[in-house]
Amino acid sequence: MQISGAQMVIEALIAEGVDTVFGYPGGAIMNVYDEIYKQDGFKHILNRHEQASIHAAEGYSKASGKVGVAMITSGPGFTNAVTGLADAYMDSIPMVVISGQVPMSLIGTDAFQEIDAVGISRSCTKHNYLVTDAKDLARVLKEAFYIASTGRPGPVHVDIPKDVTAQIAEFNYDIEIELETYKPNVKGNPRQIKKAMEAISVAKRPLFYLGGGIINANAAYEVRDLVHTTGIPAVETFMARGVLSYDDELLIGMLGMHGSYSSNMAMSETDLVIALGARFDDRVTGKLSEFAKNAGVIHVDIDPASISKLVNADYPIVGDVKNVVNEMLTHCDKLNSSRYEPWRETVNNFAELHPLTFHEDTERLKPQWVIKRVGELLGDDANISTDVGQHQMWTGQFYPFSRPRQFISSGGLGTMGFGFPAALGVKAASPEKTSINFTGDGSILMNCQELMTAVEKKLPVINIILNNNFLGMVRQWQTLFYDKRHSETDLSVQPDFVKLAEAFGGIGYRVHTKEEFDIALKDAVEKNVVAFIEVIVHRMENVMPMVPSGGSLFNMMLLEKKGTK
Amino acid sequence: MSENSERRVISVIVVNEASVLSRITDLFSGRGYNITSLTVAPIPDSKYSRLTIVTSGSVRVIEQITKQLHKLIPVLRVYEHADMVEKEMALIKFPITESLSDINTLCEAYNGKIVNVGDNVIIAMVTDEPNRVENFLKAIKRYSPKEIVRSGAVALER
Numbered sequence: 068m069q070i071s072g073a074q075m076v077i078e079a080l081i082a083e084g085v086d087t088v089f090g091y092p093g094g095a096i097m098n099v100y101d102e103i104y105k106q107d108g109f110k111h112i113l114n115r116h117e118q119a120s121i122h123a124a125e126g127y128s129k130a131s132g133k134v135g136v137a138m139i140t141s142g143p144g145f146t147n148a149v150t151g152l153a154d155a156y157m158d159s160i161p162m163v164v165i166s167g168q169v170p171m172s173l174i175g176t177d178a179f180q181e182i183d184a185v186g187i188s189r190s191c192t193k194h195n196y197l198v199t200d201a202k203d204l205a206r207v208l209k210e211a212f213y214i215a216s217t218g219r220p221g222p223v224h225v226d227i228p229k230d231v232t233a234q235i236a237e238f239n240y241d242i243e244i245e246l247e248t249y250k251p252n253v254k255g256n257p258r259q260i261k262k263a264m265e266a267i268s269v270a271k272r273p274l275f276y277l278g279g280g281i282i283n284a285n286a287a288y289e290v291r292d293l294v295h296t297t298g299i300p301a302v303e304t305f306m307a308r309g310v311l312s313y314d315d316e317l318l319i320g321m322l323g324m325h326g327s328y329s330s331n332m333a334m335s336e337t338d339l340v341i342a343l344g345a346r347f348d349d350r351v352t353g354k355l356s357e358f359a360k361n362a363g364v365i366h367v368d369i370d371p372a373s374i375s376k377l378v379n380a381d382y383p384i385v386g387d388v389k390n391v392v393n394e395m396l397t398h399c400d401k402l403n404s405s406r407y408e409p410w411r412e413t414v415n416n417f418a419e420l421h422p423l424t425f426h427e428d429t430e431r432l433k434p435q436w437v438i439k440r441v442g443e444l445l446g447d448d449a450n451i452s453t454d455v456g457q458h459q460m461w462t463g464q465f466y467p468f469s470r471p472r473q474f475i476s477s478g479g480l481g482t483m484g485f486g487f488p489a490a491l492g493v494k495a496a497s498p499e500k501t502s503i504n505f506t507g508d509g510s511i512l513m514n515c516q517e518l519m520t521a522v523e524k525k526l527p528v529i530n531i532i533l534n535n536n537f538l539g540m541v542r543q544w545q546t547l548f549y550d551k552r553h554s555e556t557d558l559s560v561q562p563d564f565v566k567l568a569e570a571f572g573g574i575g576y577r578v579h580t581k582e583e584f585d586i587a588l589k590d591a592v593e594k595n596v597v598a599f600i601e602v603i604v605h606r607m608e609n610v611m612p613m614v615p616s617g618g619s620l621f622n623m624m625l626l627e628k629k630g631t632k
Numbered sequence: 633m634s635e636n637s638e639r640r641v642i643s644v645i646v647v648n649e650a651s652v653l654s655r656i657t658d659l660f661s662g663r664g665y666n667i668t669s670l671t672v673a674p675i676p677d678s679k680y681s682r683l684t685i686v687t688s689g690s691v692r693v694i695e696q697i698t699k700q701l702h703k704l705i706p707v708l709r710v711y712e713h714a715d716m717v718e719k720e721m722a723l724i725k726f727p728i729t730e731s732l733s734d735i736n737t738l739c740e741a742y743n744g745k746i747v748n749v750g751d752n753v754i755i756a757m758v759t760d761e762p763n764r765v766e767n768f769l770k771a772i773k774r775y776s777p778k779e780i781v782r783s784g785a786v787a788l789e790r
Binding site for chain 2: 185186189190193194197199214246247248249370371372375376
């Protein structure tokens with residue numbers, strides 16, 4: 068059929084089963100928005116900043132497992148979106164981001180709102196395209212969805228000049244993808260898997276190191292099966308929270324810079340690391356030369372470049388973690404789970420020695436209490452997003468996650484301003500669950516304009532602002548490593564967060580006590596409108612334990628014993 | 633990076649399409665890898681081009697380079713050469729006042745010859761292994777070369 072490039076975009080999105088698009092119109096993308104106006108195949112959510120559109124699409128993707136789609140205009144529209152693209156790239160989130168571009172005849176002339184978009188996005192996307200002829204659009208969009216969602220997922224950016232969206236050409240979306248140069252290896256090498264299982268069967272202190280790739284691969288329930296069948300204890304990365312349920316006896320906890328004492332000690336004492344969909348990030352490993360020093364390493368990952376990048380793998384297995392784990396499960400009959408009993412005891416002793424906890428305070432609420440309390444009140448009924456900083460780490464530590472895709476956070480890039488728009492996307496994908504965004508008084512101001520989106524589109528996200536009047540995580544480092552010189556981190560001058568929420572038509576609460584918090588949360592859940600719950604928390608609380616940057620995992624700064632302050 | 637840094641020659645077969653070269657060079661600059669030389673030309677009768685990249689790094693870095701190259705969507709194949717024939721060409725411009733026969737003899741020793749003699753300059757060409765080209769360029773210093781162009785290496789696995 069002969070249709071315009073703009074119509075092709077709509078047809079392709081509908082054919083891909085897209086039901087929600089996040090975006091912001093502008094000059095170069097107007098032809099496409101004109102077609103959006105005429106169609107009813109998908110919903111469009113207008114954010115109030117392009118960065119928020121990308122984060123919302125990320126949240127949508129992470130909660131639903133589908134490809135997130137965002138649409139933006141050229142020039143500043145695109146550059147505003149770059150942070151989101153980089154964020155999705157770091158956290159391997161499948162996305163297709165479509166941007167308008169100035170007409171072909173103007174490219175290279177420094178035209179109004181022109182920027183070399185594919186030049187910029189090249190280093191922060193899995194792949195990108197500049198479409199120079201409408202007859203290529205069907206193929207490009209089909210490839211974009213395919214590339215975004217297969218192999219190691221990631222964002223794909225498609226830049227379309229305005230005249231290409233106006234061009235009439237033949238459109239046929241029912242085509243085969245022929246990508247001779249892109250063939251992700253999804254099935255792990257069976258011989259290698261067998262060897263890895265033999266290594267597990269003779270190990271004394273094996274340890275599962277679970278990463279976010281498990282969630283991307285929809286393999287959490289298979290992994291639960293493997294963990295329980297083998298009886299081998301497991302640590303989770305920040306990105307893997309929810310792979311195992313918080314109450315799983317074999318879950319030691321989160322490891323890394325702010326991981327629990329027991330998790331980091333288990334990693335330091337293990338003799339065989341079984342890494343599943345994890346990438347040995349520096350925030351996880353600490354000092355590399357001391358990381359799991361006496362251990363062999365089994366590394367399962369879809370991305371060959373992640374294997375032996377930082378830590379040498381003795382048993383490298385390239386493949387989709389779901390397929391590999393299923394294959395591993397067929398070799399479990401020879402394993403004897405009681406073999407690891409002494410090791411499980413050792414690990415439990417670590418946990419008893421220094422449990423993950425915090426000290427209550429009589430004057431002010433502790434942020435950790437707030438997070439635990441939300442877990443008690445909402446638990447599984449809530450999807451949890453966070454911004455970036457102390458509150459993010461406390462959420463990773465203290466929220467009782469019980470299922471994959473419950474937790475959505477900016478792990479790799481660490482993007483302040485991620486949480487609120489991402490929570491909107493989560494709510495759009497999963498309206499039956501309460502969408503909570505834990506945030507700080509620093510982060511929330513980086514995308515608070517999304518109050519408008521939330522009100523307009525009736526996306527009742529509850530933002531819990533843990534307000535310590537500080538850019539808390541940076542303040543913590545300044546306290547610990549810069550001799551308490553709190554350079555530019557005191558955020559005492561603040562808006563009235565209650566009035567801010569109300570100004571947009573949302574609802575605001577300011578709470579100081581446990582009782583007030585319970586009432587506010589209950590009320591916000593019932594009112595079902597976007598909310599700010601500002602919780603005044605202890606100003607100088609630090610995230611503990613902590614592995615100082617570049618230090619070894621076993622050299623943790625620990626929570627001071629009560630009464631020693 | 634400097635631990636046991638070794639010179640390596642890598643060939644990359646890529647789809648011959650817009651901006652594919654910048655994908656490769658961006659990867660090198662973005663991840664802090666070295667490029668000593670880079671040549672590129674289309675492979676006859678195909679939709680592919682072949683790049684020859686001379687780089688250096690530790691074993692781990694070279695392994696990462698090949699893996700990261702392979703991750704790029706338009707990359708079909710990556711060869712890290714071990715046993716190869718490697719050649720590089722150099723063009724050198726000399727003043728006409730220098731000895732034609734001396735230069736010609738030297739060039740012949742390095743698989744080359746004088747390719748052009750004009751009113752004011754002589755242009756000579758050599759084609760040899762890159763380290764031999766290096767030696768040649770040292771040897772001709774005394775003939776006051778005015779301009780030197782090196783092509784960068786190309787290589788084929790034996």
